[in-house]
Amino acid sequence: MNVITETPTVKTVRLGPAADAAALPFTFLPGQFLNVTFSIGGARMNRSYSISSSPTQRAYLDLTVKREPRGAVSRHIADLLKVGDELEAGGPVGRFTFTGTEANSIVLISGGVGITPMMSISRYLSEQSWPNDIFFIYACRSPADFIFAKEIAELERHNPWLHVTVVMEHPDGTDWQGLTGRLNTDVLSQAVPHIASRRIHMCGPPVMMEAVRSLLQELKVPAEQIKTEDFGTAAPPPGEGSNRFAAAATGPLVSFSKSSKSAKIHLDQTLLELSEELNIGIEFSCRVGTCGICKVQLTAGEVDMAIDDALDADDKVKGIVLACQAKPKGPVTVEA
């Protein structure tokens, strides 16, 4: 393992094959991610990280991680990982992929560290000499925070199909000559001709994703052409999760069969949240239905799930559900 500093708050962790192997032991699609597990302070913690390198690169794989000021795992990665360390990782997983066969052009809109899956896709398509338009649009706080700035300029120089637009929110005091402010409909429609007819991939901070979604709606882009990757929400600080549900639960009874524990659930509570109250120990990472770490077997009853991206058809047939999304419709039994 190697570590590359990209910006003051972002590092790339470069993972190589085992010492006796020439290539990575698995393949992946551009846009997929790994689920990485760390043991920190005696606790097992899972987090997902998009692969930022191209799948054609078989000698290494890059994860590019932003250090969150109070983040448990990203600080561990940024401050403590050293060259030569080994990582426990699962995957690759994820459906936020683009290989060039899905559409005859692609618009990649990202903000902040949401650039990582877009980088894998752009690197891959450029290496393949994909003969179609790639519109790469990036919203960034300041020039110092522009991840992969040099390489993107290089890719653009060599790939005539790659059209890069960068909007800098706070360029003050720098020599930034490009667009400033935030993404708006003028920037998007000038950067991408006929945007309403194109496939769009979007990844960034939740506020930015919400804003861009409205802009795309204004520009009449049909919702089914927009694919998004949600990097997840903050884990509730200790105590907050239980405060949210201070009153007595009035929802259906949930039985955790392996732990021999059961309790009524609150009407807006997920199986994962109830399991945390009862110390069941269901593992999780994203809490937004993407990573699949919280999969559990439902042996009785039915649940609603707002998002079930991490389940495949086979999981659904077997009655596997995502604990972070599952809200029971009636009494349920969970194998946990």
Ligand SMILES: Cc1cc2nc3c(=O)[nH]c(=O)nc-3n(C[C@H](O)[C@H](O)[C@H](O)COP(=O)(O)OP(=O)(O)OC[C@H]3O[C@@H](n4cnc5c(N)ncnc54)[C@H](O)[C@@H]3O)c2cc1C
């Ligand atoms: C599919 C997918 C792909 C992803 N890809 C990437 C990627 O390529 N690069 C990347 O950097 N991240 C990526 N993420 C996000 C990543 O998985 C982690 O969520 C992120 O690194 C934060 O983890 P953490 O353990 O550092 O923060 P956590 O400890 O989980 O905290 C999350 C947030 O809450 C804040 N917080 C924590 N404790 C408190 C508190 N007590 N009070 C107030 N705020 C608090 C932290 O500052 C942080 O912002 C991805 C997520 C998903 C789901």
Ligand code: FES
């Ligand atoms: S924690 Fe990621 S899908 Fe539930």
